[in-house]
Amino acid sequence: MRIIKNVIDNLNGLMQKNKYLKTFKPVMNAMDEFFFGTDKVTSLPHIVDNMDIKRLMSFVIIALLPVTIASIYFWGLRVLLVIAVSYAFGGLIEVCFAIFRKKEIHEGFLVTGLIFPLILPPGVPLWVVAVGSMFGVMFGKEVFGGTGRNIFNPAIAGRIFLTIAFPDIMTMHWQMPFSKGLGGFIHFQNTVDAVTTATPLVMFKNQGVIAPYLNLMFGQSAGCIGETFRIGIILGGLFLIVMRIVDWRLPLAYLATVVIFPYISNHLIHTQFALGGFQLLSGGLLLGAFFMATDPVTSPFTKQGRWIAGFLLGFLTVLIRGLSGYVEGVMFSILLINAFTPLIDTMVLKVRYKKK
Amino acid sequence: MLKPVRTFRGGYEFKNFNGQARPVIIENQLPAMVTIPLKQGFGTELKSMVKKGDVVFAGQTIARDDSVVSSPIHSSVNGVVEEVRRVNYFKRQTAMVIIRTTNASKEIPRIEGCSLDWARLSNEKIEELIYLSGVSSLDREGIPTRFKSSIIPPEEVKHLIVHGVGSEPYNISLELLLKDKNLLNFLEGVKILKRIMPNSKVHLSLNVKKKNIIEQVAKLTSQLEWLDIYPLEPKYPQGYDEMLVPTILNQNFPYGYSAANIGVVILNIQAVLGVYEAVCEGKPFIERIIAICGPSIKDNLHIKVRVGTSLKDILAQRVKIETPVRVVMNSLLTGFQLNDISLPVDRTFSHVIAIPEKREREFLSFMKPGKTKDSYTRAFLAEMLPWVKRSPDTNKHGEERPCISCGFCERTCPVKIIPHLLAKYVQRNLIDETIMNYGIFNCIECGLCSYVCPSKISLMKIIKDGQDKLTMQGCDSAQCILPYFNLKGIEEYRGVTKL
Ligand code: SF4
Numbered sequence: 028m029r030i031i032k033n034v035i036d037n038l039n040g041l042m043q044k045n046k047y048l049k050t051f052k053p054v055m056n057a058m059d060e061f062f063f064g065t066d067k068v069t070s071l072p073h074i075v076d077n078m079d080i081k082r083l084m085s086f087v088i089i090a091l092l093p094v095t096i097a098s099i100y101f102w103g104l105r106v107l108l109v110i111a112v113s114y115a116f117g118g119l120i121e122v123c124f125a126i127f128r129k130k131e132i133h134e135g136f137l138v139t140g141l142i143f144p145l146i147l148p149p150g151v152p153l154w155v156v157a158v159g160s161m162f163g164v165m166f167g168k169e170v171f172g173g174t175g176r177n178i179f180n181p182a183i184a185g186r187i188f189l190t191i192a193f194p195d196i197m198t199m200h201w202q203m204p205f206s207k208g209l210g211g212f213i214h215f216q217n218t219v220d221a222v223t224t225a226t227p228l229v230m231f232k233n234q235g236v237i238a239p240y241l242n243l244m245f246g247q248s249a250g251c252i253g254e255t256f257r258i259g260i261i262l263g264g265l266f267l268i269v270m271r272i273v274d275w276r277l278p279l280a281y282l283a284t285v286v287i288f289p290y291i292s293n294h295l296i297h298t299q300f301a302l303g304g305f306q307l308l309s310g311g312l313l314l315g316a317f318f319m320a321t322d323p324v325t326s327p328f329t330k331q332g333r334w335i336a337g338f339l340l341g342f343l344t345v346l347i348r349g350l351s352g353y354v355e356g357v358m359f360s361i362l363l364i365n366a367f368t369p370l371i372d373t374m375v376l377k378v379r380y381k382k383k
Numbered sequence: 384m385l386k387p388v389r390t391f392r393g394g395y396e397f398k399n400f401n402g403q404a405r406p407v408i409i410e411n412q413l414p415a416m417v418t419i420p421l422k423q424g425f426g427t428e429l430k431s432m433v434k435k436g437d438v439v440f441a442g443q444t445i446a447r448d449d450s451v452v453s454s455p456i457h458s459s460v461n462g463v464v465e466e467v468r469r470v471n472y473f474k475r476q477t478a479m480v481i482i483r484t485t486n487a488s489k490e491i492p493r494i495e496g497c498s499l500d501w502a503r504l505s506n507e508k509i510e511e512l513i514y515l516s517g518v519s520s521l522d523r524e525g526i527p528t529r530f531k532s533s534i535i536p537p538e539e540v541k542h543l544i545v546h547g548v549g550s551e552p553y554n555i556s557l558e559l560l561l562k563d564k565n566l567l568n569f570l571e572g573v574k575i576l577k578r579i580m581p582n583s584k585v586h587l588s589l590n591v592k593k594k595n596i597i598e599q600v601a602k603l604t605s606q607l608e609w610l611d612i613y614p615l616e617p618k619y620p621q622g623y624d625e626m627l628v629p630t631i632l633n634q635n636f637p638y639g640y641s642a643a644n645i646g647v648v649i650l651n652i653q654a655v656l657g658v659y660e661a662v663c664e665g666k667p668f669i670e671r672i673i674a675i676c677g678p679s680i681k682d683n684l685h686i687k688v689r690v691g692t693s694l695k696d697i698l699a700q701r702v703k704i705e706t707p708v709r710v711v712m713n714s715l716l717t718g719f720q721l722n723d724i725s726l727p728v729d730r731t732f733s734h735v736i737a738i739p740e741k742r743e744r745e746f747l748s749f750m751k752p753g754k755t756k757d758s759y760t761r762a763f764l765a766e767m768l769p770w771v772k773r774s775p776d777t778n779k780h781g782e783e784r785p786c787i788s789c790g791f792c793e794r795t796c797p798v799k800i801i802p803h804l805l806a807k808y809v810q811r812n813l814i815d816e817t818i819m820n821y822g823i824f825n826c827i828e829c830g831l832c833s834y835v836c837p838s839k840i841s842l843m844k845i846i847k848d849g850q851d852k853l854t855m856q857g858c859d860s861a862q863c864i865l866p867y868f869n870l871k872g873i874e875e876y877r878g879v880t881k882l
Pocket residue numbers: 785786787788789790791792793802803835836837838839840842
């Protein structure tokens with residue numbers, strides 16, 4: 028603790044003297060706040076909750092840990108590198124904007140930087156990670172004015188950008204996960220010529236094959252880095268809900284719609300729509316529903332709005348998966364509903380505060 | 384009759400705070416000097432009837448004015464008037480009578496006409512006793528008597544709510560207030576009040592966790608068909624008038640006005656005990672039971688003090704001085720900060736709370752498990768350790784950040800408005816009818832939204848600013864209330880300056 032304090036003090040001293048270094052003040056402040064907390068005191072009310080944004084974000088990261096660790100096991104140590112690149116380049120943009128705006132650095136990035144790599148394919152080249160992360164933070168968040176004002180979830184924005192810009196890289200090369208022994212913990216990555224396979228969703232689309240649920244649950248399927256270890260995602264999501272950090276309404280509405288809606292649509296168009304259970308356990312649905320659709324900034328804040336958004340998300344996801352050429356139904360629907368969030372809230376408020 | 388448990392939507396239960404006052408009471412020694420404010424509790428400020436050099440006795444009326452909404456004020460010691468002067472008391476210049484104690488006798492002369500057999504007294508006499516004792520000035524709108532002690536006459540009272548819910552982080556002990564004979568006295572007090580407010584229904588609301596007391600009260604009152612007992616969840620701010628009315632009466636509250644405007648009188652337990660003591664024992668209301676709470680106090684207990692005793696006399700020897708301390712009156716969420724300890728306590732004090740003023744920074748505080756940290760979220764260890772007491776302090780516990788729309792403030796707001804939405808409008812200076820429509824005037828200033836916000840936004844303050852700005856533009860809470868309520872005593876209400 029002393030040591031860190033000394034380092035920060037010394038650096039601060041340096042900055043006071045040097046004009047160019049001064050611009051990095053926000054970085055120093057962020058570090059200072061990160062380690063030592065605040066010395067401000069309350070006015071009214073005299074006491075405030077111990078929860079702050081740092082802890083809130085830390086808990087989201089804790090909830091993502093099982094998935095992250097599992098993904099290292101499945102895809103090799105390279106995952107760590109991908110995460111590091113995502114943090115480094117996304118962080119760079121964040122810091123640039125903070126310096127540019129002379130504002131503090133906000134903690135929201137800590138979560139984005141981790142979620143983003145989790146929704147990329149395991150074999151993704153590092154430069155693509157860097158580009159996507161930078162794009163996501165810049166156009167998903169900073170152009171709107173930073174944390175709290177963004178309309179789109181930055182991770183989703185980055186991912187969609189990559190899907191459209193580099194469809195080859197993003198959709199063609201899927202690997203099968205390690206499944207034996209220490210797996211990815213002792214390998215850097217699957218050998219390059221490892222079986223290139225398709226994700227369960229694509230397999231269903233092309234061949235009508237339904238992967239065994241147990242495999243899907245425990246990660247034995249192809250897919251993005253962090254989306255396959257579904258049991259971990261569910262546990263992490265429930266953890267956040269129990270901790271009251273995430274509201275249960277939206278995930279419930281979303282998942283319920285995804286399960287129920289295919290039963291109805293299956294009667295109309297066969298084979299296009301997989302059954303609910305499979306829908307639930309395939310693709311990025313669980314990760315999306317628990318960790319991305321619930322991002323408080325970009326989801327409706329009214330309770331009714333959350334129900335509505337959840338329902339629309341489920342509806343869209345199933346439709347896109349079933350009827351369009353893309354299988355990334357979750358991502359596209361979240362992006363779309365993000366755009367509609369303000370509208371949903373406004374409508375709910377209109378109804379609620381109708382002039383008497 | 385005992386009713387089922389009730390509660391309201393939103394709110395937050397402050398559990399297990401360290402430094403709750405033990406159910407023990409000691410008498411504070413008689414102060415050498417008292418400072419008696421001429422405005423105490425509900426009512427307008429009065430003019431002193433005594434002047435420098437006058438000899439007064441404990442319980443002597445030193446201010447009374449039957450022509451305005453007020454209740455008499457007494458000297459609380461035997462002594463000599465030293466001075467009458469104006470002092471800044473809770474942000475308002477208030478006249479004070481300063482009396483030097485000359486006779487340390489603890490005797491308090493009785494008010495004439497009191498009788499243990501109160502049933503024989505006339506209504507007029509009972510009301511007079513209540514008025515003369517000063518107890519009629521307690522709580523938000525006083526106790527109605529024929530002497531203009533409240534804004535409505537006693538016959539117009541439709542409901543009398545007596546509450547001992549204790550929903551604050553620190554509460555006066557119900558067990559102590561209703562110990563042994565006090566319980567019977569309390570019930571007598573309730574009967575007396577029913578007698579002078581014949582058209583009222585009486586609702587007794589008690590903390591659902593105090594099963595013993597509820598049982599006893601239920602047994603003792605089973606014969607009274609005009610009395611209902613409501614066990615309520617001790618969820619903050621249940622003790623507010625604004626929450627008691629909808630929870631108990633299923634009625635809307637005219638936010639910004641007082642319960643008396645809709646014919647409801649809300650009293651707490653000390654007030655009812657005061658009524659009993661006034662009518663049956665002839666005791667002027669010059670003593671107050673105060674709970675001394677908070678982790679910065681050496682021994683948390685209750686004390687009985689004379690009105691006008693300075694805070695210094697109360698807190699000396701009691702506060703831990705090793706660390707800086709913040710002293711707060713009555714409520715940690717909304718109470719005044721007591722900076723000047725030369726100020727006196729008056730009839731409205733019920734708690735004095737001292738918590739550490741924590742300016743030191745905590746190393747990696749957000750990563751600590753948080754064994755003693757209270758939070759609306761369940762993300763601290765304290766949530767899992769019900770036997771560990773939580774220690775409050777005044778640190779902000781985090782930096783101010785932009786709102787992330789997490790919705791905690793909306794979920795806890797007891798009056799179902801959306802604090803972060805209103806705050807955003809106010810901060811962007813979009814002050815117009817929209818935010819009035821969104822219910823900005825419904826805010827009861829309970830402070831919960833500011834408490835729970837993880838981004839440390841002072842929502843309550845921003846909302847209050849918004850209200851002020853809106854009022855300056857000519858929108859008024861009256862516009863939201865008057866068309867929907869048939870309010871009584873409005874003229875008087877406007878006449879009485881709000882606290
Ligand atoms: S609690 Fe704070 S951060 Fe959360 S919605 Fe309300 S104002 Fe925004």
